[in-house]
Amino acid sequence: MSGSAQKDLQSGGHVLAAVDSSVYTGSVGHYAAWAATRLGAPLEYIHVLDRHPETAPRLDHSGSLDLGVKSKLLEELAEMDETRSRLAQQRGRLLMRQLDALAREQHGLEAITTLRNGALVDTLVELEDRVRLFVIGKRGEHADFAKGHLGSQLERVARAVHRPLLVASRSFQDIQRVLIAFDDSPTSRKGVEMVADSPLCAGLAIDVVTVGADSEAHRGAQAWALERLAGAGLQASARILPGNADEVIAREVEQGGVDLLVMGAYGHSRIRRLIVGSTTTTLLRTCRVPVLLLR
Secondary structure: OOHHHHHHHHOOOEEEEEOOOOOOHHHHHHHHHHHHHHHOOOEEEEEEEOOOOOOOOOOOOHHHOOHHHHHHHHHHHHHHHHHHHHHHHHHHHHHHHHHHHHHHHHHOOOEEEEEEEOOHHHHHHHHHHHEEEEEEEOOOOOOOOOOOOOOHHHHHHHHHOOOOEEEEOOOOOOOOEEEEEOOOOHHHHHHHHHHHHOHHHOOOEEEEEEEOOOOHHHHHHHHHHHHHHHHOOOEEEEEEEOOOHHHHHHHHHHHOOOOEEEEEOOOOOHHHOOOOOHHHHHHHHHOOOOEEEEO
């Protein structure tokens, strides 16, 4: 997590939730409103109208047609494109109305709702300067749920943006207990500082988990983390657990009643690899709680 990303969770900027028509949309809406409430930040929902990558490319056979048939075919294709675009706009407006109602009726917030044309990743990068926290679903409307794959948009967004990213789970539940995956790297230390300083986790139970040997270095690092969190008035505990990082963290999330997993995005150590490494890919795919990814 960069210094600017850490600052964003402590100061001004929107909570910006990217939404589509997937089954994750309600959860994204709730978690974004939850975060905006705790941060005291403006809440914005954005729906980007984009040609989805799974859409098959149109084959042009018009070269073999006579002029009259070719002209008619091109007119019909243009009408189809216009109809699809109009339907997408209508669906997007309906989605925005539903999310606005969710924010007002269930969280008491007035949300900004935005429809944009373009590519999702490019749009979020463009808007990043005014964003405090991004929220996105683990999978989008075109993900392969049967295979349990992560959404391709999530992978691209996580690689492109530099603000903290909250990856919503499929269903929303109120957050009471937080697990921080802590490996004493600069990124994870900044993560502890962010949790300590941000109102996002104020009043929540914090569990700092290090996977590895029970060494003096690890004990010293955890003592620093506990002192930092306690200094911010947070109730925290710390543990050093042996084993494989992805298996241990996933087990602790499942068995420990954890509602939010906090971990670093990118890096060279095993616990800090995002998408390109097996540990965070596995945790994002298997953990049934939201994950806050930090740089």
